[in-house]
Amino acid sequence: MDTTTLHPAVAAAYRVLETGEPIGREAALALCSLEGGHALDIASLANKVRNRYGGGGVHACSIMNAKSGVCGENCRFCAQSRHNSSEIEVYPLVDDDAVIFEARASVEQGVSHFGIVTSGCGYPKMSAEFRRILGMIGRLHEELPTLKVCASLGVLGPETAAALAECGIAHYNINIQVAPERYGELIADTHSVRDRMETVRLLRKSGVSVCCGGIIGVGESMEERLDMLFALRELDVSVIPINVLVPIKGTPLEGAAPLPLADVVKTFAVARLIHPQKTIKFAAGRETVMKDFQGLLMLSGADGFLTGGYLTTRGRAVADDTRFAEQLSSFR
Numbered sequence: 410m411d412t413t414t415l416h417p418a419v420a421a422a423y424r425v426l427e428t429g430e431p432i433g434r435e436a437a438l439a440l441c442s443l444e445g446g447h448a449l450d451i452a453s454l455a456n457k458v459r460n461r462y463g464g465g466g467v468h469a470c471s472i473m474n475a476k477s478g479v480c481g482e483n484c485r486f487c488a489q490s491r492h493n494s495s496e497i498e499v500y501p502l503v504d505d506d507a508v509i510f511e512a513r514a515s516v517e518q519g520v521s522h523f524g525i526v527t528s529g530c531g532y533p534k535m536s537a538e539f540r541r542i543l544g545m546i547g548r549l550h551e552e553l554p555t556l557k558v559c560a561s562l563g564v565l566g567p568e569t570a571a572a573l574a575e576c577g578i579a580h581y582n583i584n585i586q587v588a589p590e591r592y593g594e595l596i597a598d599t600h601s602v603r604d605r606m607e608t609v610r611l612l613r614k615s616g617v618s619v620c621c622g623g624i625i626g627v628g629e630s631m632e633e634r635l636d637m638l639f640a641l642r643e644l645d646v647s648v649i650p651i652n653v654l655v656p657i658k659g660t661p662l663e664g665a666a667p668l669p670l671a672d673v674v675k676t677f678a679v680a681r682l683i684h685p686q687k688t689i690k691f692a693a694g695r696e697t698v699m700k701d702f703q704g705l706l707m708l709s710g711a712d713g714f715l716t717g718g719y720l721t722t723r724g725r726a727v728a729d730d731t732r733f734a735e736q737l738s739s740f741r
Contacts, residue, residue, distance in 0.1 A: 416443060419450045425682050426454065429462050432682045434639060440682070441631045441675050448671045448678075455678035455710030462685040468648070468713030470522035470559065470690075473511045475542075476502045480528040484597045485661040486627060486654060489528045492599075495659030502527065502538055508545050509552060516556050520716060522579060523549070524559035530600055531563025531608070539569055546576045559620070564604045567611060574615035580648055581612050582620040587629050588636030595627050609644050621646040622690070625676055626654030626668045634676055638683050648713070649687055651680060653694025670702055674709050681710025688713050 412420035418439035422432055432440075440451050478499030480489045488495035512523045525545060532539040542562065549558045557579035564583070565573070573581060583605050587595045592602035609619050621644060623637045641649055653673055656665045680689055690713035695703045707714070 415450055416447050418443060419447060419454060422451070422454060422682055425685055426458050426461060429685050431642070431685055432679075434635060437635050437638075437679050437683060438632065440679050441635065443675070444671070448674050451678040451682075452674050452705070452709035455681040456708050458681055458685050459689075459710050459712050463688070463712045466712075467707075468522070468688050468690060469520055469716050470524060470713070471515045471520045471716055472524040472526050472559075472561070473508060474528075475508060475525050475545075476500070476527035476529070478528055480530070482530050482597050482599045485595070486624060486657070488657045488660060490660075493660045495657050502541060505541075505545050505548055509548060512549055512553055512556060512558075516553055521555070522557045522559055524561055524580075524582060526561040526582075527563070529563055531565060531604075532569045533564055533566040533604075535568050535572070539572075543572055543576055546573075546578060550577065561620075564600070565608045565611060570608065570611040570615050570617070574612070574617045578617060580618045580620040582648075582650070583608050584622050584624070584650065584652075585609075585637060585640060585644075586623045587627060588633040589640055590636065591629060591633055595629060606640075606644065609646060613645070618647040619644075620648035620650060620690070622648075622650035622652070622692070624652040624654055624693075625673070626665060626694075627662060628665075631672065631675075635679070635683075638680050642683060647687060648690055649680065649684060650690040650692040650713075650715070651677060651711075652692040653698045655694050655697050667698060670699075673699070674705065677706055677709040677711050690714060 412423050422436055422440060425432055478489045478497055479491050482490060483492040484490055488497045508525060515523045525542065546558050549556060559580040559582065560573060560578050561582035585602055585605055586592060589602045609621055612619050621641060625634055653668065654662060654665055656663045689711045691706055691711045692715045695714055699706055
């Protein structure tokens with residue numbers, strides 16, 4: 410391709426398309442500093458890299474909030490924290506039949522990945538509740554054999570990580586959210602991001618594919634966003650979900666200003682150039698924040714999305730997202 414009409418930083422980044430080798434920090438910073446139409450040039454390159462090196466198709470998954478609210482952690486964006494005053498439905502761990510019902514509905518709508526999500530810091534040690542979750546996963550495998558079962562249960566220890574590996578889950582989600590050095594200030598100080606990173610390492614050591622990403626729009630700079638993306642590269646995770654903050658009433662971030670669209674586009678595009686062969690999933694904020702521009706984000710390097718809802722905020726109907734994925738395929 411003739412790159413002579415492109416900004417030199419974008420032209421240099423075309424090496425990723427040719428070799429599959431990710432860009433370094435200096436190149437990423439140069440791309441993030443570009444403005445105007447250059448953002449679309451970065452997006453176009455990221456889309457080409459995704460098409461050449463990604464897994465093919467669109468990775469769609471749905472999740473179930475299997476245990477809601479009364480979380481003792483003080484995450485600044487989260488409606489489920491008891492430190493915040495958001496009005497949400499609160500309930501303990503649901504029974505197996507409720508999980509089977511939701512998972513079956515996902516399968517019937519053509520969704521291949523289904524995640525069980527619980528509120529709280531996690532399960533660093535084996536407990537009766539954790540054993541119940543293992544039983545749920547076993548039933549899902551037995552009754553819905555085509556379904557890829559995933560989980561997001563917080564921080565784990567060696568025993569619980571090994572037990573999930575033995576259950577054969579498809580992916581485990583635990584996000585580092587932001588640059589590790591800013592986690593205590595921007596996200597929460599009742600627990601450490603190091604515990605989350607150690608959970609990633611435990612799972613990978615046990616052979617579990619890890620879904621680990623972050624959230625943008627919580628007060629971080631673009632450089633700190635890159636710190637998060639490069640930390641994820643060091644962790645060598647398989648799936649990278651990127652959430653765009655949905656300000657929720659009753660949380661400290663309820664009045665946060667929306668990010669400029671160009672910044673979001675550049676974040677997704679540069680994430681693809683840093684992680685050419687990973688799955689990059691557009692999570693929260695796709696419908697409610699990006700609205701008319703969500704298709705652009707899916708053509709800026711992303712190759713996956715959450716469908717059907719986001720724990721305490723609404724998503725979009727699976728049928729609508731199925732048509733959306735079909736329409737995106739015409740650009741491949």
